[in-house]
Every structure is written in C-alpha cells, then in structure tokens.
Amino acid sequence: MLEEEFGKLLLRVQQRNCEEQTLEVKAANKGCPERLYDTFSAFANQNEGGMLLFGLDEKQGFAKVGVYDAQDLQKKLMEVGESMTPVVRPVLSVYVEGAMLFVAAEIPPLDLAERPCFKTARGRLKGSFIRVGDADKPMTEYEVYSYEAYRKRSRDDLRPVEGISLSALDPVQLEQYLLKRKLDRPNFASVPTEQLYELTGLQKEGQFTLTAVLLFGLYPQAYFPQLSIIASRVPGTEMGEVDETGQRFLDSKRIEGSLVEMLEGAVSFLRSNMRMAVRIDPKTGKRQDMPEYPLDALREAVLNALVHRDYSTHTENMPIQLIMFYDRVEIRNPGGLYGRLTVDQLGKIQPDTRNPAVITAMEALGQTENRYSGIPRIRRAMAEAGLPEPVFRDDRWEFSVCLYNKEAAEQPPERKPALSAEKLPLDDRGLLNFCRTPRTRKEIVRFLGIASGQYATRRYLEPLVKSGMILMTLPDRPKSPKQTYQTNPDIR
Template structure:
C-alpha cells in the first residue's frame, strides 16, 4: 500500500475504534509482539488476506502509541513469518504521524492449494487459524480436512461402503442404470456390466461405492444414519420460538431413503407446509395458484444440497436441514463451497464439483441436468414470482440458501385487492336481482369487452351457484340473461 493509503487506515481506526475481518492492531511500543502466529495464519487462510497495523494500542481505546523501532520490528515480524508453513511473505509500509512511527504488514492470502497456513512450532492441527470477525479462531479438524480434500482431489462419493452388497440395493434399477450408461457409447457398450461398473465407479474392486448406495439402496441410512434430511417447521422467526401451546415445531420429519426418494419427500414436506392462494388476474381472468415459494426453486435448492453436500466420514453425523420459519425457508447442508468459487460467483462461473460421479449419475437418471443451471433457475423463479432474491451463505464448513417470503406490504395489497373483489361481487349480485344481458353487465362493470366481463366476473359466480343463466344449455346465446335468485 502507499503511505497515503496507510494514513487513511490509521484515521479510520481512530474513527471506528475497532478491528475488522481484515485488520488487526498491535501496540509494539515496547517491542515486537511475541506471538503473531494466530493472525498470520488466519489472514493467510482467507481470500482477502489482511493487514496488521503496529503502533496502535487496543487496550488504551486504540490510542496511537507508535512503535519502538520500525526497522527492528520488520525484522522480528519477518522472523515469525518464516516459522509458518507455507512461509508468509509480508509487505511492509512505514509512516510517521505526530512524531511517532507506525508500521503496516500486509499479509497476502495463501493459494487455496497450499492451505491451511499454520505455525510449524505446534503443527497443522493446533497451528491453523481462521478469521471470524475481529478474532482468530482455531480451525476445526473438518475445516483442515476440507482444504486437504480439495488439494488432493479426494472423491468421497466413490469411497467403498464395506458392508454394502448387491442384496442391499435395488438390482433392477442398478442394472437399468448401467444400461443407460452404455447408451450412445459404442466403446462402453462393448464391455461387460462388471467392467462398466468398475470404470464408471459403480463399484471399486468389486465393492459398491457410496454413490451407488445413495442412489440405489432403499435405505442408505443403514450405513450412514446422518445422510438424510431433518425437516422442521418453526412457529416463529428463530429456532427456539414456540407456538401458542408451547410447541417448538408444528411439523417435524426425518426424511430418509435414497437421493431420489429424499428429494420427493422433501418437496412433499414443503408443499404440505406452504400457504396456497388462488389469485385471479384482473386483466386476463386467469386463475393461478400462488405459494410462499416457487416449487421449481425449492427443488433445485434441495437437489443441490443432496448432490453437493460433503459425504466424507467427517460429516456422517450431519444431516441436511430444511427449516421453514414464518418469514423464510432455509436449506443448510454440511460442506462449504467447494474449491475456488466464491458466493458472489455462484451461477456465473463454472464451479469445481465436490461429487462428480454422483452428479453425473443423477444426470444419466434424468434427475438433474448437471449443467450448472440450478442457481440461475432459482434466481429466475424467485424473480418471476416477485420474491426477494435468494441469499447464499458459506460459513465454516456449511452452506445455506435462504428464501424469503413476500414483503408484508405485498400481503396488504393482496388483502386490499381481495376486499375490492368481494365488494364488486356483492354489487354484481345485487345488480343481477333483475335479469341482465351481457351488454348490461359489461356497462355496469365499466368494461368494453362483454366477453371478458362475463368470463372474468360472472362465470365464477355461476360456477359457485350464486348467479344463474336463463338458458343454461345455451351458454353462448346472445339472448342469455344472468340473474340472482332472491
């Protein structure tokens, strides 16, 4: 950074009196801080890196105390950076203010393939940190494993399930799948089913893989109890809220089975617990069902969770969560975003795939397209329904998508429309106590199109038995009269 940029940071510290996700302050008035390893690790392990500012004392309300010796400080900091794995290469900037010296050390992000960066003195497990707000926190073993899994390209979707045998899967569906694998592939079709199974990771050395079990076993949870979905309806806006009778959930279901079955049951759960309204378009007269959330978007979100969740041994006790609150729905799955992609790039760039064999198998089974169209579809469906855009969150080994309901003002407008509609119907019923022609009704409603007036306003009341036709066997007759029975 330039000296000018450093001075802006110093001024901002005095204004905000706080550290941040990418900013740490250290006093260094009496010497170099002895242990910078935690911060060096956490800054190196986040994509934006971070800056350590020396010469500001947090314990004195962020008072600018200056550093003891800028040159020696840089040397001592660099010595600590050399004790990291991989070695950290800081970029120093020095400035003076009010006769005091200040030093900034920019800590660059370590490449994803080299993470986690850790202090060699205590080892990878104890020496790896992650930044959370303004603090440095120990990485969990799972977070460390996640980096290793990407670096070494572990494929947990094809790890062998030791206890699984052909008797524990639906053999007919499995062999139908192998047949589909051969379709349009002459070279593959010429091979035996056993050879195709090995090549396409249905089996490994004759043993069934996790993908095969998750797709074709009637009950994969016999092997992996946590690889299911916990679906809950919360009578409030936060977990822990209770209903009028003290109930914590108004519906609560453990969804199990193979992936196609869990997908369908999850959709049934959402359908059962969503509000359904019938809306009549005032211009076209067409009826449409409106739900809290578009089911197409819900399907894509649940499917994404089932396909892209982490299936490693570290998450075997972690089910997907499907939570319906009063104001939103959340779908949370174990395993953060995989690879280099970031949240703001979702649906815009091609991502790394955590479970490529599983994703390909679902494509062959016509359950998913496997063309990275899921998130664009979710966004498009939410927009089409006039709902807020989905919110995606990647946080410490988990990923979540949040769908929010319509703004309360939308509901008030809907209620006003409903009230206006009811008033109009009452007036029309009163008007038709005297039999009326189509033309008379159109004029009464102020509509030039009598066809639209009848279809939009009168026929629904005819279907409800509130208005009758003088010639019910000739509904299109120009002599037709409409009347209300008194």
C-alpha cells in the same frame, strides 16, 4: 504503502476505535509482540489477506505510541513469516510522525490450493487459524480438512463402503441405470459388468462406493443413519417459537431413502405444507391456485443440497435441514461452497465439483441437467413469482439457501414502518427489534454472528440506516467511536 495512505490508516483506526476483519493492531512500543503466528495464519487463510499495524495501543483507546525499533521489528516479522508453512512474505512499510515510528505488515492471501497456512512447529491441526471478526480463532479439524480435500482432490463420493454387497442394492434400479449408461456410451456395451461398476464410480477396488449406496441402496440409512433430510414446519419466524396451542412444530419428518427418494420426499413435504393463495383470472374468471413458493425453485434448492453437500466422514453424521418458517424456507447442507467458488459467483461461472460421480449419475437418471443452471433457475422462478431474491449464505462448514414468501415481501399493515420510503430493506436478522435499545457497531456485529464485520454492517445495518428505519444517535458525527444505532421510534 504510501506515506499518505499510512497516515490516513492511522487516523481511520483511531476514528473507528476498533480492529477489523482484515486489520490487527499491536502496540510494540516495548518490544516485538511474542505471538504473531496466529494472525499471520488467519490473514493468509482468508481471501482478502490482512494487515498488522504496529504503533497504536488498543488498551489506551488506540493512542499513538510508536514502535520500539522499526529495524528490529521488521527483522522479527520476517522471521515469523519464515516459521510458517507455506512461508509468508509480509510486505513491510515504515511511517514517521514526529519522533514516533510506525510499521505495517501486509499479509497476502495464499492461493486456495496452498491453504491452510500454519505455524510449522505446531503442525497443521494446532497451528492453523482463521479470522473471525477482529479475533484469530484456531481452525476446527473440519476446516483444515476442507482445504486439504480440495488441494488433494479427495473424492468422498468414491470412498468404498465396507460390508456392502450387491444384495444391499436395488437390482432393478441398478440394471436400468447401467442400461442408460450403455445407451449414452455405445462403447460400454461390451464392457463386463464388474468393470462397468468401476468406470461409473459404483465400485472402487472391488468394493461398492458411497455413490452406489446413496443412489441404489435399498436403505442407505442402515449404514449412514444421518445421511437424510430433517424437514420441519414451524409456526413463527424463528426456531423455538410456538403457536397458540404451544406447539413448536406444525409438521416434522425425517426423510430417508436413496437420493432420488429423498428429493421426491422433500418436494412432497414442501408441497403439502405450503399455503395456497386463490387468484381469479380477470380475463377468464377462472380460479387459480397460487403456491406460496415456486415448486421448481424448491426442487432445485433441495437437489443442490443433496448432490453438493459434503459426504466426508467429518460430516456424515449431519443431516440436511429443511425448515419452513412463517415467512421463508431455509435449506441447509453440511459443507460450504467447494473450491474457489464464492456466493457472488453462483450461477455465473463453472464451479469446481465436490461429488462428480454423484452428479454424473443423477444426470444419467434424469434428475439434474448438470449444466450449472440450478441457481439461475431458482432466481428466475422467484422473480417470475414476484418474490424476493433468494439469499445464499456460505460458511466453510455449511451452505444455505433462503427463499422468502410474500409475507416477507409485503409486511402486514400493522407491522409496516410509518415511513415514506417506497421500498424498504428486509430485516431478516431482527435488527429492528435488537436496536430498540441503542447499540454500538460492535454489539450489532456480534448479534448478527457474521465473521466479517464489514460485510455484516454493509449488508444488514447500512440499508436500514439509509432507509431511516434505524437512526444514528450522533448523526453529525457518523464515525464517532461513541456512535450508537437505535430503531426509529415511529416503527412499531
């Protein structure tokens, strides 16, 4: 790091008066901090890496205190890196200001195939950490597993299911499927049935696999009760709200069966619970029923949840959730995006595939194209219907898609802010109501519940501030540590 950059970094930390997702501050004026491996691990395990900055004291409002001995501190930081698996090589910089010395340790991100990075002496389960806001938190067993599953290319869709015999499968559906595979690949025609089971992922080592149970089981939930869809329609915009009669759910259903049956059942639930708008064609005078959401977008979202969810033993007790709110539909499936794929890359690049046997079988059954066109189709269908862009969210333990309706795109007149802006940002996280009382940036990040404070403020707070819907209480000092944010009083 250049000296000029180092000086600006110190000033920025003091102005913001906080640590960040990629920045940890340590005093180190009385010696090397005893526990640094958790931050080394957390920074190495996130895509952006991170930096430890030594010489500022958080307890004194990030005052400059310098470090005790820059040479010895750098030596100890290298020793911490050597104690990690894989070994972490921090990039060290020293900055001089008057009689004080400051040290920065930049922790590079590990390649996904090498994660998780952990304290060797504590082991992978107890020594792996993840960054959450400005804190280092121990990884859950599932978070550790998700990295290992990618590194080892684990195939949970091919795991054998004990106690399953041919009598537990639908013979007609199974025979039709094998016939289709033979038609697709003529060389399969002479292959014995038992071998064909192995080649298509329906059996492994003589036992039927999870793929076979999910696709052709007479009742898969007899063996995996929670591999289902919990579908609900609620009266408000948040779970727990009730209607005028005190009901929390206007409709609720557990959707079970094979993957194809669950797909059909979920689409049927959505169709029956959707509101319909009536439109008169000005040219023909004929009535047209306009669905609340485009059905093909809903179908693709449900299909993606079914074929891309995590089917490991860690998540087999977690059903897919389908929730219809007043202003949106949310579909949440266990397991975040697989491999190197990020939300920004959805529909733009060919992703790693978590359940290739399931997806290949669904393609053969005509349920999916397996051409990575699902996300583009969702986006296009929503745009063609004049609805907001779909919102995709990813955590390592859950992925969700949120489709907003016209209630969200066009707020009722009594709820519209009395501002002149033509296009106002959505407030889908309820910040306007939260900020009726002045709030600090830290309070807002905590309320949003998003690990990355920078992303949270950029995605949700800053658009509202720019539109004038939320005001800074110290507008002439936007970076003041005493800055708070309050909802524009003109908004009712």
